[in-house]
Amino acid sequence: MEKTIIQVSELRKDYHIGEVTVHALRKVDMEIREGEFVAIMGASGSGKSTMLNILGCLDKPTGGEYLLDGVPMSKMNKNQLALLRNQKLGFIFQSYNLLPRTTALENVELPLYYNSKVKSKERKERAIHALDLVGLADRMHHMPNQLSGGQQQRVAIARSLVNDPVVILADEATGNLDTRTSYEIMELFQQLNDQGKTIVFVTHEPDIARFMKRNIVFRDGRIQKEVMVTNRHFATELIKNLPVEVDVI
Amino acid sequence: MNYTNLTKIAVNALKRNKFRSILTMLGIIIGVGSVIGMLSIGQGSKKSIQDQISEMGSNMVFVMPGSQQRGGVMMGNSNAKTLTLSDVEKLKKEAQYLSAISPQVSTSGQAVNGNKNWPTSCMGVSSDYLSIRKYELEDGRIFTEKEIESLAKVCLVGQTVVENLFDKGVDPVGQTLRFSGIPLKIIGVLKEKGENGMGQDQDDLILAPYTSVQRRILAITHIQSISASAVSEDKSDEAIAEIETILRREHKLKEGEANDFQVRSQAEMIQTFSSVSDMLTMLLGAIAGISLLVGGIGIMNIMFVSVTERTKEIGLRMSVGGRGIDILMQFLIEAVLLSIIGGIIGILFGLGISYVATSLLSFPMIIMTNAIVISFLVCSAIGIFFGWYPAKKAANLNPIDAIRHE
Ligand SMILES: Nc1ncnc2c1ncn2[C@@H]1O[C@H](COP(=O)(O)OP(=O)(O)O)[C@@H](O)[C@H]1O
Ligand SMILES: [Mg+2]
Numbered sequence: 001m002e003k004t005i006i007q008v009s010e011l012r013k014d015y016h017i018g019e020v021t022v023h024a025l026r027k028v029d030m031e032i033r034e035g036e037f038v039a040i041m042g043a044s045g046s047g048k049s050t051m052l053n054i055l056g057c058l059d060k061p062t063g064g065e066y067l068l069d070g071v072p073m074s075k076m077n078k079n080q081l082a083l084l085r086n087q088k089l090g091f092i093f094q095s096y097n098l099l100p101r102t103t104a105l106e107n108v109e110l111p112l113y114y115n116s117k118v119k120s121k122e123r124k125e126r127a128i129h130a131l132d133l134v135g136l137a138d139r140m141h142h143m144p145n146q147l148s149g150g151q152q153q154r155v156a157i158a159r160s161l162v163n164d165p166v167v168i169l170a171d172e173a174t175g176n177l178d179t180r181t182s183y184e185i186m187e188l189f190q191q192l193n194d195q196g197k198t199i200v201f202v203t204h205e206p207d208i209a210r211f212m213k214r215n216i217v218f219r220d221g222r223i224q225k226e227v228m229v230t231n232r233h234f235a236t237e238l239i240k241n242l243p244v245e246v247d248v249i
Numbered sequence: 250m251n252y253t254n255l256t257k258i259a260v261n262a263l264k265r266n267k268f269r270s271i272l273t274m275l276g277i278i279i280g281v282g283s284v285i286g287m288l289s290i291g292q293g294s295k296k297s298i299q300d301q302i303s304e305m306g307s308n309m310v311f312v313m314p315g316s317q318q319r320g321g322v323m324m325g326n327s328n329a330k331t332l333t334l335s336d337v338e339k340l341k342k343e344a345q346y347l348s349a350i351s352p353q354v355s356t357s358g359q360a361v362n363g364n365k366n367w368p369t370s371c372m373g374v375s376s377d378y379l380s381i382r383k384y385e386l387e388d389g390r391i392f393t394e395k396e397i398e399s400l401a402k403v404c405l406v407g408q409t410v411v412e413n414l415f416d417k418g419v420d421p422v423g424q425t426l427r428f429s430g431i432p433l434k435i436i437g438v439l440k441e442k443g444e445n446g447m448g449q450d451q452d453d454l455i456l457a458p459y460t461s462v463q464r465r466i467l468a469i470t471h472i473q474s475i476s477a478s479a480v481s482e483d484k485s486d487e488a489i490a491e492i493e494t495i496l497r498r499e500h501k502l503k504e505g506e507a508n509d510f511q512v513r514s515q516a517e518m519i520q521t522f523s524s525v526s527d528m529l530t531m532l533l534g535a536i537a538g539i540s541l542l543v544g545g546i547g548i549m550n551i552m553f554v555s556v557t558e559r560t561k562e563i564g565l566r567m568s569v570g571g572r573g574i575d576i577l578m579q580f581l582i583e584a585v586l587l588s589i590i591g592g593i594i595g596i597l598f599g600l601g602i603s604y605v606a607t608s609l610l611s612f613p614m615i616i617m618t619n620a621i622v623i624s625f626l627v628c629s630a631i632g633i634f635f636g637w638y639p640a641k642k643a644a645n646l647n648p649i650d651a652i653r654h655e
Contacts, residue, residue: 058568058649079572085648086570097565097652101265111569113258116251159569 004070005167005198006032006055011064013050013221024050026221027064032167032200037193039209040202042218048202049171051218055200056091056169057081069166086114090160094172096152098144098159104131105140108158115163130158134188150181157188167198174208180242186211187235211235255575259582262562266555270587273551277591277628278598280544284624285599285617286606287537291530293603293612298522300613302515305445306382308482309515310347312336312475312492330471331500331509337475339499346488349377350477352459356467358429360414360455367413371404371428371455373462374476379439381478382451389422389437397458400465404433407452408441426455429466433457485516541624545631552584552632556639557654563643564651573644577637584636588629595628596621 013025024047032038040048053059054066057073066073069088076084085091098107108127112118118126131137134154144152153173160168170189174182190211193199201212209215210233217224263270315329337352344350354373359366376391378384392403406414406421415421425434433455442451463469479488489512496510556563563576571579600616607614643651 053649056568058652059647079574082567082570082572082575085568091568093652097561097568099265099562099565102261106261110566113254114566114570114572114575116254163570 002033002035004031005034005036005068006030006200007067007070008055009065011051011054011066012062013047013054013059014062023221025054025061028221028223030216030223032198034166034198035193035196037189037199037211037213038201039212039215040200040218041206041209041215042204042224044204046218047221048204048218050221052169052171052200052202055167056089057085058091082114086111087163088166090163090165090168092153092156092160092168092170092173094175096144096149096156096176098152098155100145101143103141103143104136104147104155104158107144107155108140108162110159111163126162127158130162131155133161133192134158148181149177150184153177153181153185154188157185161192161197167200168192169200169202171202172204173201174203174205180239182208183235183239183242186233187239190235207233252578255578256582259579259586262579263583263586269551269555273548273587273632274591274594276544276547276551277588277632278544278595279547280541280628281592281595281621281624282598282602283540283544284534284537285596285620286602287533287540288530288617288620289599289603289615290606290610290612291526291533292615292617293607293610294529295523295526296615297610297612298526299519301445302519302522304383304442305451306476306478306515307380308348308479308485308488309381310477310479310485310488310492311511311513312477312496313511313513314471314474315509315511329509330469332472332475333470334472336496336499337472339495340475340477340492343495344477344488344491346480346484346491347477348480349381350475351375351378351381352472353378353474353476354459354463354467354469354472356429356462358466360410361427362414362424365414367410369410369453369455371457371462371466373457373459373466375459377478378456378476381476384442384456385440387438387440388420389435391437392458397460400460401458402431402433402461402465403436403457404428405437405439405456406435407439407454407456409450409453410455411438428455428457431465433461479514479516482516485514489514537624541627544628548628548632549635552635553639556580556636556643560643560646560651560654563640564646564648564654567644567648568652576644577640580636580640581633584633585629587636588632591632592625592629596625599624 008028008030011025011028012023015022015024028051040051042048050059054061068084073081099110105124105127108130109123112123112126128137128140131140134157136151136154136158139147139151144155147155174185177185186208189199189201203209210229212229213232214226214228216226312332314331334352337350340347341350351374355370357368357370360369375397379386379391389405391405392401396403404426411421414426415424421435421438423435425432427433439452445451459472463472477488479485492512493508497508500509502509566576599621603614603616
């Protein structure tokens with residue numbers, strides 16, 4: 001059995017809006033092991049993002065416990081959580097969230113700036129390496145507005161990889177992209193997972209979820225079901241079979 | 250977190266937002282620059298007036314007869330004949346706070362040399378008069394005690410008189426001019442002194458022994474006034490008090506009786522004129538203060554708006570591992586850099602304003618260190634506070650709330 005990276009028990013998250021309390025998560029138990037590639041699925045509003053934000057230490061749960069690499073997060077203060085985000089977690093947002101007017105290279109370097117152990121030479125080398133992994137080494141001096149959506153998301157992926165995290169968390173990472181570009185991004189994720197990276201991927205598209213190995217389906221803040229993907233999609237093959245786009249004459 | 254990285258992050262952020270950075274600095278530049286410029290103009294005008302008055306003489310104290318006189322100290326002679334040479338003798342002997350003293354009698358009349366003539370005034374004084382009024386000899390010598398005792402017909406002439414009575418290149422020393430019909434041998438020429446603070450030509454005069462003017466020209470026994478120098482400027486008040494004591498005793502004035510003379514000092518004149526230019530400085534200072542306020546509000550606005558705008562950036566930085574303190578330090582470094590760069594440009598700008606203005610107005614250029622320091626501190630404090638405060642609020646948010654901020 002692989003080592004458990006994420007263990008969540010009786011996790012709850014409530015939002016209070018005026019008088020109303022929204023139960024975004026109601027007693028969720030979940031376990032993710034090293035090397036897994038898990039999709040968190042479910043309809044819009046089912047609590048997927050809330051879950052992922054808590055896993056990414058971007059948000060605090062209302063109740064329950066979350067063990068990351070065996071360490072209880074409820075005992076961590078803000079600075080310790082920042083350190084964890086910096087060194088153990090890689091987060092990818094649907095809307096890329098790159099710094100505007102900042103080159104791809106500098107965007108990827110960003111996490112390493114907050115790690116004082118990494119000197120500037122190493123920082124640059126690692127960022128270039130990460131950009132190389134996502135196939136954008138030749139675009140490192142481009143600004144986000146000079147890149148396509150897919151390329152921007154690749155930069156964001158490179159940024160999440162650069163600190164060599166124990167787990168990558170992606171929230172609707174293909175949500176803003178067309179089919180072909182989505183598949184290309186999924187190809188990248190599958191390659192990363194093949195190399196041993198643990199990935200948790202939030203999506204509401206069943207089609208995308210079939211690229212993962214295991215699917216956890218949320219409904220109204222609870223886990224509705226968990227399934228192992230049987231006939232898994234492989235992006236490299238699907239891309240080959242996509243109809244070739246013909247220029248309209 | 251090391252400061253090299255934070256500084257790099259801050260510098261990059263400033264570069265990324267050039268326009269905003271420039272606007273912020275503009276607020277600081279205008280604030281600091283106007284305070285320095287305005288106060289320097291005000292102080293320059295004050296100094297210029299003070300200098301002109303000081304140029305008139307060294308710590309002068311005047312004694313004038315009569316008590317009826319009103320208005321400015323330099324007002325004309327009264328007909329009162331209350332001052333005498335024995336008063337001067339007594340003051341010379343007893344006064345501790347006076348370093349030089351000269352009786353003064355003067356008359357205006359026509360000075361003639363050959364076919365040239367010029368209306369001027371002839372002052373009868375002692376040799377101390379030169380140091381009291383800061384006159385210097387350009388050529389020749391001052392009259393001796395012997396010449397004073399013997400009512401010698403000798404004189405010193407000012408540059409204006411020389412120009413009007415003698416052809417260029419002629420040495421006036423040794424020549425004889427006539428004043429009110431009396432021949433006076435020129436034994437010395439005074440250096441040019443220019444106009445005084447009130448626009449009077451200080452070179453348009455003839456100096457002669459007071460005895461000669463008193464007896465030969467005016468035929469009087471009293472003297473018209475006494476000029477003296479106090480030992481130092483801050484001893485002017487003591488000198489005045491001392492003169493009053495001695496003269497009241499000499500004039501046998503009873504207690505309660507008004508002085509039959511008036512004593513004024515140059516220090517008083519300087520104060521009178523300084524208070525006028527102090528008002529000017531205050532006015533300019535108020536304008537500068539308003540500029541500082543406007544500049545400050547500008548900085549405040551930009552800082553506040555920019556942090557709100559940048560809450561997303563703050564959230565992103567936190568999501569990749571930036572701690573609250575890192576975010577805060579970044580914004581603080583940004584604000585400090587802007588304040589320092591803006592402040593330095595502002596100081597140069599202010600010095601530029603004062604240089605141009607003071608040279609146009611021919612004031613002395615006065616650099617007020619405290620104006621520089623205070624305006625710089627005020628602008629920096631505003632910049633730093635409003636850079637820090639909203640950043641602190643943003644850095645306290647959950648990373649996810651900051652990222653989602655719209
Ligand atoms: N910041 C918030 N404040 C209030 N309610 C929220 C907030 N974030 C999410 N919610 C609510 O929590 C529930 C789950 O949201 P979310 O996790 O974003 O769903 P999903 O990502 O599955 O679409 C929704 O009902 C949503 O309205
Ligand atoms: Mg969502």
